[in-house]
Amino acid sequence: MTVQLKTAQNPRGPRPRRILNPTRLMIYGVLIVAALYYIMPLWVMVMTSLKGMPEIRLGNIFSPPMEVTFEAWGKAWNTACTGLQCEGLKVGFWNSVQITVPSVVISIIIASVSGYALSFWKFKGSETYFTILIFGSFIPYQVMLFPLVMICRELGIYGTLSAVILVHTIFGMPILTLLFRNYFASLPEELFKAARVDGAGFWGIFFKVLVPMSTPIFVVAVILQVTGIWNDFLFGVVFAGTKNWPMTVQLNNIVNATQGVKEYNLNMAATILTGLVPLTIYFISGKLFVRGIAAGAVKG
Amino acid sequence: MTYSIQVKDLTLNFGAVSVLKTMNLDVTEGEFIVLLGPSGCGKSTLLNCLAGLLEPSDGEIWIKGKNVTWAEPNERGIGMVFQSYALYPQMTVRGNLSFGLRNARMPKGEIDKRVARASEILQIGPLLDRKPGALSGGQRQRVAIGRALVRDVDVFLFDEPLSNLDAKLRSELRVEIKRLHSRLKNTMVYVTHDQIEALTLADRIAVMKGGVIQQLAAPQEIYNRPANLFVAGFIGSPSMNFLPGQTLDGGRSFDFAGTRIDLEGYEGGAVGTRSKAILGLRPEHLLIQTQPEPGRTIPATVEIDEPMGADSLVWLRAGDLAMSVRVPVEQRPQPGQAVHLRVDIRHASVFDSETEARV
Structure with missing residues (x-):
């Protein structure tokens, strides 16, 4: 039996990389959906906390604030009422x-x-x-x-x-x-x-x-x-x-x-x-x- | 004679299991003792007792004429080297070497002097400021030996120090340990399961099994006159051929499956007539020849041979028994050939089948 040496004909250079094969696509797809699912509540929380009450009443909980205000943060820390006292968190x-x-x-x-x-x-x-x-x-x-x-x-x-x-x-x-x-x-x-x-x-x-x-x-x-x-x-x-x-x-x-x-x-x-x-x-x-x-x- | 270590009736039980059974061992000053045996024979346990890392159930340990049975490890005048090196990973080599001395609150000048001396002896000077993680296996074990060295103690305890190294390094460090011993002349107790290490290093070997010392003697004595079947089978590679049979004529000859072997010239005790006995023959104490000699040879058939460079190990069949013979590689016979094995009776051992002891 003869062993054929194919070295000369073999492809050279780095191994080609396919970034998006079906498996990868699946993995990333699932990960992205999962990440969005978990980040969504945080997004809503941050956005809502930066809005004023009139804007919140409009609904649109996912939209960013039209007018950014840190008033709620200040109030939560300093003056919110936690029972009888109103000295904040x-x-x-x-x-x-x-x-x-x-x-x-x-x-x-x-x-x-x-x-x-x-x-x-x-x-x-x-x-x-x-x-x-x-x-x-x-x-x-x-x-x-x-x-x-x-x-x-x-x-x-x-x-x-x-x-x-x-x-x-x-x-x-x-x-x-x-x-x-x-x-x-x-x-x-x-x-x-x-x-x-x-x-x-x-x-x-x-x-x-x-x-x-x-x-x-x-x-x-x-x-x-x-x-x-x-x-x-x-x-x-x-x-x-x-x-x-x-x-x-x-x-x-x-x-x-x-x-x-x-x-x-x-x-x-x-x-x-x-x-x-x-x-x-x-x-x-x-x-x-x-x-x-x-x-x-x-x-x- | 001054004893460096005396073990008196040492017994250790782990629950119902007795690991060491009323053991006695005297080690003279400057002696290199190897504790040899299969896993679980109690050799490491004995070493840990000597070091004070295990408390014995009964008995006493004396080091340098002092009863240290209940002394702390650092009060015993011992240094210990471990199989896994056991270097402190967060300290530099210098820190590792000096840790014990710093614990003893030794003045800094003295510490530096001792570290310098140890690193000179072991040639680890350039490594002093490195961490163990940056050292090779051989270098780590040198540092571990150095840690025992700086303590300036009379007794060194080695717990399988070379088992984690590859074959080449192992033989290098083996020589180095021997050189160290001849230079320092400390008492050394060395635990191993490797018979080559035992035979090359030891002044005396203690072969252990089941918590009992089977034989305590010089390497040649153990090799030539094993005290019992266990020692005979454990020492020597390839291992000794055991021929079952009986002794006849008041111990003048041995009968192996109908073949009579003359016992004249046997170096041992009075053999006597035994209905069941075992003749032990090492592979290097048999000669292959084509002609039979009555009373001197055993007929056998060559099965395979294993060339090992200078020698070849020939496997033969004599009756139902597989036997091995070591021959120079150019004299190896053909497989299938019928040959006769000439017995060198001066190097043979006769064992009693009942007691398994050599006679």
Whole structure:
């Protein structure tokens, strides 16, 4: 049998690329439709928030404003009535900040150390402890609402920021501990052994060896906690007390106000303002997240 | 004689599974001990116990005349090298080398001196400011050895340090470890499943199976006089031929499927008459010849041969038994040829079938 060498006759140059073949067309088509579908509400919200009330009454919810006005935004932030007070969303914003920051920091600190202990410093019964913890994450938290109210009352912190922070920290524990434990368990055990031979103790290994390698998981934990706690309504309304209501509760009070004219532009602006924080977190940390993974990919 | 490491009745149980069974091991100063065995034989477990990374269930470990059974890893005067290198990825090579010294709060001048010395010995000076991610496998393992070196300890523990490297690098680093040992004269305990590493590096090899040391002896002794069937089969590649049969005439000859083999000149104990015994013959201790010699040869038929450069491994069939013989490549017989295998009885081993021990 002769083997024909066709090299000379073969086509040369880069492989031709067909940008629009039927498969691609399908994929892009579906993606574009899906994107439009999801972007549409946001479009309506932004447009409406930039219109004045007379223009809104004309209908045409998709059309851009004929006259752009930021009045609704200013009102939502500064003077909208959230119940009895009319000081706008800014009060709720600062309450939410005061709730979110300590809850996120405390819960991540505790969970990362517990996850570390559970994966590297196993003790008698640590697996049982872990199982109980995980079990906790499957119980709907409404079940524990009333007992928690009583506990907070006994502690004398019911109706304060501390109560909300405590509750958020507790409810963040199962999922965060699971997250950290699994991440640390995926790191090579020999690294931990090497650090022990090198004389690093419990905290030394944690802070000098493991934490610097764990940027991705810390970023994931921050995203999870910030969005979860910022978006929370139930714990805020139950535990914080009227003066300390977070932004979500105040937003609800603005939007669901039953008296007077429905100010759609104000509602839209207030809603966007409330959603801005989780959105920002996604945009910023998305980048950080990728960077964190890339840095962690260099295995020693 | 001063002992560097003494393991006394060391026992380790994981639940109901006993991983180390009342183990005893004395290592003299400056000795290179290799712990050899298949996976799950307890060799790495023993090393981790020596390092203080695992707590034994019972028994004692003494290093340099001090009972360190319950001491922390860094208090034992050991340095350890791991299979996966276990370098800290976020630190530079210099940071990796000095991490342990910084933990011990050593003055900076002394740290620099030690890092400089280690990097000179291992020739990693130009790499000091790089991160482990920017190093090749061989360089990483050098750094890992350096991390043990800077500790300036008496005992080095190696946990399969070359298993992650390709064949060429492995043989290079093997030589380097041997050179390091002859230069530093530390006690070294080296875990491997690779018998070539064991045979080339060790002063003594401890062959382990099921948490028990099967034989502890110099490499040649283990090779020539394996203590039992397991050691005989584990050491040597291709592995030893085992001929089942019985010993006759008060141990003067061996009967293999009707073929009588003279045991005169056998270097071992009194063989005696055993109704069931096994004759172990290494492939290099058999000669292929065309003429039979009564009491010295086994008739066999050539099946295939595998040329391996200088040597060829010839597979034959003697009765029901497949046997291998190593011959110089130019002397290899034709497949299908009927030949006679001449037995070199001085290098043979006779095992008792019941106890599996060499007699």
